[in-house]
Amino acid sequence: MIRPSDFSSIVVLTGAGISAESGLKTFRDNDGLWEGHRVEEVATPEAFINNPSLVQQFYNTRRQQLQNEAAPNTAHKALAHFQQQYSGSFTLITQNVDNLHEQAGSQNTQHMHGELLKGRCLSTDEIFPWYEDMNEQSLCPCCKSRGNIRPHIVWFGEMPLYMKDIEEQILKCDLLIAIGTSGVVYPAAGFAQLAQAAEACTVELNLEASAVHSDFNHAYYGPATKVVTEFFRT
Numbered sequence: 363m364i365r366p367s368d369f370s371s372i373v374v375l376t377g378a379g380i381s382a383e384s385g386l387k388t389f390r391d392n393d394g395l396w397e398g399h400r401v402e403e404v405a406t407p408e409a410f411i412n413n414p415s416l417v418q419q420f421y422n423t424r425r426q427q428l429q430n431e432a433a434p435n436t437a438h439k440a441l442a443h444f445q446q447q448y449s450g451s452f453t454l455i456t457q458n459v460d461n462l463h464e465q466a467g468s469q470n471t472q473h474m475h476g477e478l479l480k481g482r483c484l485s486t487d488e489i490f491p492w493y494e495d496m497n498e499q500s501l502c503p504c505c506k507s508r509g510n511i512r513p514h515i516v517w518f519g520e521m522p523l524y525m526k527d528i529e530e531q532i533l534k535c536d537l538l539i540a541i542g543t544s545g546v547v548y549p550a551a552g553f554a555q556l557a558q559a560a561e562a563c564t565v566e567l568n569l570e571a572s573a574v575h576s577d578f579n580h581a582y583y584g585p586a587t588k589v590v591t592e593f594f595r596t
């Protein structure tokens with residue numbers, strides 16, 4: 363097994379698979395349904411315009427579940443521990459909207475698809491912490507209007523966050539590791555190819571081969587709590 367500490371600049375990309383053993387369902391392991399909904403029903407700007415209460419309710423349930431039922435698992439903790447003692451450059455990018463990396467102790471996690479525990483003002487795009495249910499009566503802390511607020515989530519058809527910075531980090535790294543992501547949603551699905559083109563070593567840690575498995579130099583398959591913990595053991 364290659365050792366991450368032998369590299370000087372590491373980018374880690376995580377997806378829903380790292381949080382699966384924390385009790386949060388992945389997106390594509392249930393017949394294309396996400397907690398009983400098609401993504402277009404709940405995770406697009408059109409859905410929010412057409413049926414805001416369904417979309418808010420969907421994220422309210424996810425927010426409650428995250429705060430009441432989920433906790434970081436040993437894979438989140440192994441990553442945070444590695445980051446704390448590693449002396450090179452370390453960038454953690456996640457597609458996950460949960461805060462389990464932060465709870466495990468990771469620093470500066472880049473949530474490219476947004477964060478469940480934040481809200482956003484529809485007028486100014488200002489972002490603020492949000493832990494309660496959100497609905498059409500919720501008072502926006504930014505503009506003080508009721509209902510002028512949405513979950514801070516990047517929906518399908520919207521631009522992921524921090525892309526310029528992320529691409530710079532990938533082009534500079536000598537090791538890119540993708541954990542628990544199916545490799546079907548771009549731009550994240552293209553990160554390994556970008557890193558390989560810049561001559562970095564690429565590693566996939568996943569339950570099974572992803573859709574872009576051929577973009578990785580090494581792969582270790584199994585549950586995240588096993589393969590991630592072993593890979594980042596220091």
Ligand code: APR
Pocket residue numbers: 376377378379380382383388389390391401457458475541542543544545546547567568569570571572584585586587
């Ligand atoms: N350990 C490791 N990997 C796992 C585990 C586990 N215990 N359980 C599932 N996996 C893997 C699956 O094999 C799959 O490859 O995690 C991956 C989960 O894939 P998706 O559900 O597609 O999640 P992700 O890749 O994060 O989705 C990307 O799609 O819907 C959007 O915005 C959403 O951020 C999300 C994006």
